[in-house]
Amino acid sequence: MDRPVGARLLAYRIFAYVTGVGLVLLxxxxxxxxxxxxxxxxxxxxxxxxxxxxxxxxxxxxILAERLRWKPIQALLVLLAGTVPLASFYAERKVTHQIQERERKASQPSQAS
Incomplete structure (x- = not known):
């Protein structure tokens, strides 16, 4: 992954939580x-x-979907998570773990065989 997503991920996480809380209240x-x-x-x-x-x-x-080149179905599922109570919290955790794992793998030196 050659395109950092730090600030974009933070913005997504904030909106996921706030949207989730708003939907739960609603x-x-x-x-x-x-x-x-x-x-x-x-x-x-x-x-x-x-x-x-x-x-x-x-x-x-x-923005995250474009930056990370998600498949359209993954982007659609993440977008729909904002319309189902509590789903945005689950999607946020899943997306965050996915991105952290990709960044961890990208930062490891490659092993030559």
Whole structure:
């Protein structure tokens, strides 16, 4: 891997966490408040927040996908993770470990046979 991704990975990780927290709040707090209590304000506020944060998540994920030359299906799965509660946390861990492993392998001196 000849193209470093440090700052891009950090931005992706931040957006993955923030998007995940926003979606958890939307699904497990705001939606019950709307349908059980009848207060739709949390859905309007948290839903809008999650929408804007998800756009940032998409941008960061696509930049990483381009930089790391992901297959389209991998990029799509990472993008969809921002729409499923708790999935963005899983995707973030998976992507981070994948990148760290690639960087570790790239930094090791090659063994000549």
């Amino acid at each position: 699904v497990f707090y705001a939606m019950p408040m709307k349908y059980i209590v009848g207060d739709s304000r949390p859905v309007a506020i948290i839903g809008m927040m999650h929408g804007f944060l998800y756009m940032g998540y998409i941008v960061c994920a696509l």
